[in-house]
Amino acid sequence: MIGLIAASALFFPITSGAELVSSSRGASALAFGPGATPSVAYVDGCALYVARRISARWTRRLAVRCLALAPSGLELAGAVVDAHGRVSVLARNAAGSKLVLVRQTASGFRQQTVVRTRTRGTLLGAPGIALDPKGSPVVAYALRRASLDTFLRLVRVGRGGRLVATPITLRGFPSAMRPPAAAPVLVRGRIHVIEAFGTEAIEWIPQNGRKWLGQFLFSSIRGDGFGPVYAAAAGGATWTAATLLEPEFGESDVLLTQRADTETTSTVFTHAQVAALAVAAGQPEIAANEAVPVGDGTATAGLLADVNGATTELDGAIEGYAVGAGGARNVLLESYRGIEWFASPARPSVQVELRGDATGAVSGRVVGASGGSVDVFREAPGLPRTLVATVPLARDGSFSANDQPVTSPTLYRAVYRDPATGIPYARLLRMPVGRAGN
Secondary structure (H helix, E strand, O other), rough: OOOOOOOEEEEEOOOOOOOEEEEOOOOOOEEOHHHEEEEEEEEEEEEEEEEEEEEOOEEEEEEEEEOOOOOOOOOEEEEEEOOOOOOEEEEEEOOOOOEEEEEEEOOEEEEEEEEEOOOOOOOOOOOOEHHHHHHHEEEEEEEEEEOEEEEEEEEOOHHHHEEEEEOOOOOOOOOOOOEEEEEEEEEEEEEEEEEEEEEEEEEEOOOOOOOOEEEEEEEEEOOOEEEEEEEEEOOOOEEEEEEEEEEEEEEEEEEEEOOOOOOOEEEEEEEEEEEEEEOOOOEEEEEEEEEEEEEOEEEEEEEEOOOOOOOEEEEEEEEEEEEEHHHEEEEEEEEEEEEEEEOOOOOOOEEEEEOOOOHHHHHEEEOOOOOOOEEEEEEEEOOOOEEEEEEEOOOOOEEEEEEOOOOOOOOOOOOOEEEOOEEEEEOOOOOEOOOOOO
């Protein structure tokens, strides 16, 4: 299916710091092209759009009028931009039965099926996309059969644009309850493939001929891998970020693994799911999202951390995080406004502290700030979040506000928008206040 580029582009006005890419709140992915130009792929209904930031404006183009994954729902597994500025987007349906690759060509956007499962009980894991040494998109995915046997594949673009799959694992190895997640990564001019399954992860390294050598990255005595795996290479090391569910401990651990001379794994977050992995000056930075329960619903907090454990929190779900030219950090957020893009010359690092109780008394502090204001929101299940107050910061960065007493499970969130970048630094209470709360 070919999706022609829309004849007329739509332009989005620039706001101070924050830039609205789209008012839709569908799946989205962030990628970088030549000249450090950010591109965002996003879904509106079943349509796929690609937006580029050119001359301080976002230009939107229709890529596919309706992805072949609808109406079962879909997820964007990632996007890449080649040296010519052409965008490729990888999507999976929510049922885990089909992957499609949308590639931009000289004549428009081309939609191709990567794999479709036709056997009952066969499911696809979270896939990944990258650029090979020639700048062509490559896709890695794994499928799991009803027998729990798994099969890992690497898909390249061949002659005439035909997709060619290469088997990496054979004979159903490894056996897994969940379909493994996979991610290709360019390491010293060759594509390696990361596979995360159960409580383990393997880096598959190409050998002479068609053989692949597997190097274990980590193995846990408990837990279960969940969601996508992300990989990056820098300074002779391969970095991997994955999520390990540990329901018996009430945890969802985001794990960061470095493979160089040895393998080292650390826990970055204990109640979140990984959303992105980027490398700045040879060191990794991790993005994740934490779903905080409130009543019969949840509220989302976006999280960022570096390899040393320094963390910050953002208002919204992080859809993408990347490092651009000169070390500029780029953040893609899904917020109440839609899909927003932010840029910062350095790693976002402002921290917001917050306290609140059922009387409606809310107070806190923005560490390192001495001016500006904070928006305090009330969030309750089944209701739109409500702005309680906008209060100025004191010289020491502190603030306070008073809401009406709450009698049902409620969360408070404080949001401080950085004057220079517009980034919405935040703090969401982790325990609801009110009845059934504190």
